[in-house]
Amino acid sequence: MQVYRGQVIENYELNLMKNNIGEFLSMNSFVSTSHNRLVALQFARTSTMIRDDMQPIIFEITIDPRLKTKAFADITKYSSFSKEQEILIMIGTLFRIETVIKNENDRVWVARLSLASEDDFHLREIYSHMKQKIGENTTLDSLGKLLLRMGENEKARKCYERMINEILLTLADARLGLGWAHLRCNNCDESLEQFEEVLQIREYVLGEDHSSVGETYSFLGEVHLENENYEKTVIDLNKAIKIQEKTFPSNSLDLAATYDSIGNAYTLMEKYGLALEFYEKALKIRQRTLLPNHPQIAAVYKNIGWMYKCKKRYSIALEYYKKSLKISRKTLPSTHQNIIEIETAIHEMESKMKY
Template sequence: EIFADQNDMIAKLSKDQVIRAKLDAETLSITIYNSTEKSHTNVDGSFMWSQLYLETLLRMPQRPFAKDELVQICRQHYHGNESELIKLENFHQTYTPNDAVKWYTKDCFIYRSLNKALRVQDIDLLFAFGFMILDIFNQLKLENNRFHYTTGETIIRCYRGQAIAKEELNQVKSNIGHFISMNSFLSTTQDRTVALIFAPTSNEIYEKVLFEIQVDMNLMQTMPFADVAHLSYFDQEKEILFMCGAIFQIKNVINNETEGLWIVQLALCSETSNELKDLFDYQKQRMADTTDLISIGKLLREMGKFDKAKRYYQRFLCELSSNDPNISVCYYGLGVVHDREDNYDEALHYFKKALDFQLTVLFLNDSVFIGKIYGSSGIVYYHKHEYDLALEHFEKSLNILLRTIGQDHGDTALIYTNIGRTYQAQKSYDLALENQSKALAIRLKVLPPDHPRLARSYLFIGDVYGDKQEFQLSLINYKKALKIQQKSLPENYIAIGITFHRIGRMSTNAREYQSALESYILNFILSN
């Protein structure tokens, strides 16, 4: 480009430098869903949980002091950085939801902090940014509607120049035909030349990559995307911004030796087209009965992040009025977390508080929630080896649930599971199998085929067969459980390692020593 005026050249160079710094800060974080890969290295669970967490953030109602909380966090982070603090104060005083994209594209703390939080899944910081993520989502959704009416094209192509780690590129190459999710916002351009300008040079760690993204404008139910050039702080022509969590199919990966880069061809996908749809729908349904911090606490609990779950439950308790029904929900959640941390007396304490609140404040005595409290209390007594008390609480729970929600329900299945486990502990193996089989039959009816609770049913049935010295039947059920877990849980989830240990132990009992060794090695890898 030739400039007649030196000031124009300086302005252009300064602008390019800012954009380059912005692209550097937007290092991509991706997760891949491969429905056919069953090895312990797959990332399918991470794919699911990142989608669910984003869904939870987008669903939560706005909190009145959310912006103040974010500003306070950023003040601490940028303490001593006067330039950023000035921008932060300007943000605090002037930000409105209609400025969300503009602030995101500005050279300041927002895109650096937000994209980093998205990349590393910093749950606390993402929660603080929740209001802005929702504002960007809503703005992109509005602009997406306009974009559809004004573009006049049925297919558009977008480009993104990027350096990605060689290992990550290899993962993409080995998953052609499968799905990829962008964990951060994805800034692209419709100008291929512009994208190439900002594609960094390859080195021993990173490869130079050009993402070519095909977008079918008639596709429904996608994460929103839009031309944001008129909203951006830098008025870049043909800038298309995709919402974080957008899902693409990997069409091809080409080594372009002429340009010295790899071309990754992607196609934007509908949320209904990826093979985790049934599982997402079920998980969203499970999350739908709670809002705000309870949603976050429940999701963190499901993810095994117990300390953070407790913090959010306690935080929400401080925000509730004295007769709010959600108080007992928080007490229940705290009880579940303490039970999973083996703090049994503390767990019983919170379950009792939840039950007392239901009985004495809300004047309820025969609700599904009370049935769940009795059931969870029974689990704690089971963990304390007080099996008669456990069965007593499970029977109370089962009677309430059968009256209120009936036989074919996930909560009823859970009670049958726990009754079966208790009979197994008492060495009543036939009664144990009878109840575990009831639980499995219900779950096969009401759950999607790859749900983690189905895996648990197979594991418990495998445990009973192991105690009965029927090792091959045990292994069959363990392997069914493992197949489900590898599709539905994060790759480093502790439950997968425990399942490998179970398979190793049972293979040893069955004198299948090579299989046992392989399973123990995989358990060791996941445990370290």
């Protein structure tokens, strides 16, 4: 029997599966699947949770109905969505990873799994212990202890290494949030310290070219920009761009934000040619990805206007400020600070053009 599940997963989870073909995968929750591959494909493509560091994936799961462990049930007649032909797989079920490949036609990853039997790879003991000792409260620590008792020392080592890495990444997320809190409280030095700790952890756990490392460099660049240290700003933002261009899709809004930020830095450094180059890259992505009246498009028009104002090209600056204002008036109230700033800039440009 073949069933399917569509979802999105983080890049590091995808790489973990790709590097462990033939090994076993356990999911720590009930797994909803469907007989209908198109249903799974729709879930993978339309997930609202997808970010730049995530990938859509379909799990193609082969189930042998003759298995002694009946770890699945057809719940179609009980489901509110009978057309999904739902098969529910129980919590803690083990799967063997057969292949992980990219389906270019559907633009999703496909992981082919097979439901493991109790006899697979001496798994009878694992099933027994998981049911008797761990139950539904499975953690990496409890699994590691179980593997040590079974003499599976190498697997235990990998389990605890993963546990440490996950703890470190959680610590990095906490430091990241603390860094943003400090930045918004105008504590730039404390913010910088936290972001540098995040960078060190993410490089150690994920590698120097991971998208999360690129994200961290972009945040460091923002702090240096706030500190008016423009040389360090462009160094960190260029590092971010180098990684993001390799790891993000070409229409990534996160990449566009980094382009926009480095454009601001180059404007403040009076390197207007470079500023315009990156503003136009940001604008191109946002125009391709967002609705025509989106505030992020208005924002980059405003920044281009500001760049031309600094360059004393007032007529061109006026043109871009008006473009920004036209969009902003459709999305913001007339008393919004952003509209007031743009209107003030327009009056300033018109005044300068008279003399």
